[in-house]
Amino acid sequence: MKGLRRAVAMAALLAGAAGIQVIHSGAAQAALPTAAVALGDSFISGEGAGDYQPVTDTSGTAQSFPGWSAANSNAYFCHRSANASLFKASLPGIQARFNLACSGGRPADVASPSSARAGGRSVASQLDQLRAVAQTHDIDVVLIGLGSNNSQFTFGDVASLCANRFIADAWTGWWEFWAYLNGEVPQEPCTVSDLATDAEVAAATAETTAAVRQILDTLAQVDADGDHRVVLQTYTNPLPLDVAPQYRDEDDRTDTRDKFRALGAERYAAGCPIHRASLAPGHVFSQNLATLVKNTYTTLAAERPTADLRVLDVQRAFDGARLCENPGSPDGTLATPLRVQDGPSGTFVTSLSGRDKIAIQRMANTCITYFQTCQESWHPNAAGHAVLGQCLTAALTAGPRTTVTCTRGSGGTLTIS
Structure with a gap:
């Protein structure tokens, strides 16, 4: 050959x-040698799985870790992990794998450089990166995870909203809230509409559909033999529907009381600083993301009846192993705990015990200024990406199904339906 x-x-x-x-x-x-390609956002790039590889920026320079105080726009913070699900899946016949996804990736980044928008990273458009791969490889498998970040809402904003409300509620008494904060810092649990309204989800679906259509059009133009399988993956909620009993109260205070610092510190240490009442709305948000992906599939499958296009539904792939679902969290879970740094130090704060509200605010501000110091929070960890890799293997070998559902059962057994 x-x-x-x-x-x-x-x-x-x-x-x-x-x-x-x-x-x-x-x-x-x-x-040409065969290749599998990953496109999309952090749940595909490998955020949270560690072992992040250098990422080539728009100038053609491979960016390695630039330090925690570097600009968030640095290409490295795409966090493309060698442990990402694409690299953990069994893909017979595939000779090379390319991770083109980027943490924070949005539908707009498919056709335009991420740096073209506020808060974007200095990487080329994902289509340009895809075209470069097609010059040297025959693309046979394409994994796409897109939609959780868009012009309407982002996963990071949703996560920080609910976590910040919990922390503010845990550390600030009612009199401080009104006397010093003028009631300006929300402390109530998140609701469904706080996270994404129906109108926002509809707009995000349209954006995502348009972006995936561009990917399919480009594949039709550049794929060496025109034969490729495309998998659209949904999202996995890192948090349970309810926390285990030991995370429900501390010092006789629940998260429905005024100021509950001990409980706040306990849940932060376990990786799930969030009101119990916010958990159900969070799962509605995850379900809305899954519907977004499935509606994208439905539209594009109707347009392209001969395309090998399928959905991989992983909403329940972490059942029984989510943060705070069992004692001892975050050990044994499939997701990264929410973690911040006290300044861009490189050392994650694992305990908030004994911290006052001034220290808490300083850490929150660090996350805002240097988002990379907290961006791993609430993403699949290396073990989680290994599970998602098994799900991807199943999606590609399940036969001519339009939707493959990957569910984790007792003992960690995965069921494919």
Whole structure:
């Protein structure tokens, strides 16, 4: 095959020199090594799974870790992990794998450089990166995780909203709230409409559908043999429907009382600083994201009836192993705990015991200024991405199904339906 490619390349070179237009044959195209590609946002890039690889920025420079105080726009903070699900899946026949996803990735980043929008990272558009891969490889598998960040809402904003309300409620008494804060810091649990309204989800669905359509159009143009499987993955909620009993109260105070610092510190240490009443709305938000992905599929499958396009539903892939679902959290869970740093120090704060509200505010501000210091929070960890890799394997081997649901049962067994 290598000899064939060299011969074709030499023929093309000679023909080009003679001013002859060269149309590559199917045999020559098939000689390219096969590849699997990941596109989308943090749940695909491997955020939370560690072992982050250098990322090439828009100038062509491979960016390694630049330090915690570096600008959040640095390409490295795409956090492309060697432990991402794409690399953990069994993909027979695939010779190379390319992770083009980026933490914080939005539908707009598919066709435009992420740096073209506020808060974006200095990486080329994902379509340009996809085209570059297609120059050297035959793309056979494409994993897409897109929609949790968009012009309407982002996962990071939703997570910080609910966590901040809980922390403010835990550390601030009613008299401080009114006397010093003028009632300006919300302390009540999150509601469904706080996270994303129906109108916002509809707008996000339209954005996501348009972006995935651009990906499919580009694949049709650049894929060597025109034969590829595309998987649209939903999202996994890192938190349970309710916390385990030992995380429900501390010092005879629940999260419905005024100021509950001991309980606040306990839940933060366990990785789930959030009101119990916020958990159900959070799961509605996750379900809305799944519906967004499925509606994107429905629209595009109708437009392209011959396309090998399918949905991988992983909403229940972490059942029984979510943060604070069992004693001893965050140990044994499949998601990263919510963690912040006290300044861009590189050391995560694991305990808030004994911290006053001034220290809490300082840490919150660090996360705002240097978002990379807390961006791993509430994402699949390395073990979680290994599970998602198994789900991806199942989605690609399940036969001609339009939707593959991956559910974690007792003992960690995955059921595919």
